[in-house]
Amino acid sequence: SAVISQKPSRDICQRGTSLTIQCQVDSQVTMMFWYRQQPGQSLTLIATANQGSEATYESGFVIDKFPISRPNLTFSTLTVSNMSPEDSSIYLCSVEGTSYNEQFFGPGTRLTVL
């Protein structure tokens, strides 16, 4: 299984600012995923990031709001832009395991927007 770290683990931000979340994996992986987990709601996929190509966003999520970088096979960043209190959530990155259905998750970034 992959070991995944995320930075920061938590942050409190002001409305209108942006935060970049980093995700580091201890092995090379093709696919990385970014999820949002809001209280009482299911894990929601924001986008899938493949190295060397543009991220693929799910319905309801746009690149201007959640730009993603994937510069190599072990690292990705998610930026939450122009934040509002509705963006307060836990953001998780994950990577594909031996199959697309098996995912390994990072510990998450707990974001609070005031």
Added chain:
Amino acid sequence: QKEVEQDPGPLSVPEGAIVSLNCTYSNSAFQYFMWYRQYSRKGPELLMYTYSSGNKEDGRFTAQVDKSSKYISLFIRDSQPSDSATYLCASNSGGYQKVTFGTGTKLQVIP
């Protein structure tokens, strides 16, 4: 209607009890069914992974899928306080299709 539905709980059981966690799903195309365990302030970890209908056992855990009724179950035998966590069911139709998660059921095993 959500594609994967779960009772959020919380579910409290005494140590040693058999726990039954359940999900229903609506998408007939779903073929792969997963259970993740998430401890507080941690990311989810894959617990069980099954394909199509049937049972799969791994130690104290048994995953069961009934595609005819679109029902997914996770049974935990001899539950331990360390099993206290939120359990997420998940599913997809295979290939590179998005994995859809339930909201999770919070389980507390009381010593």
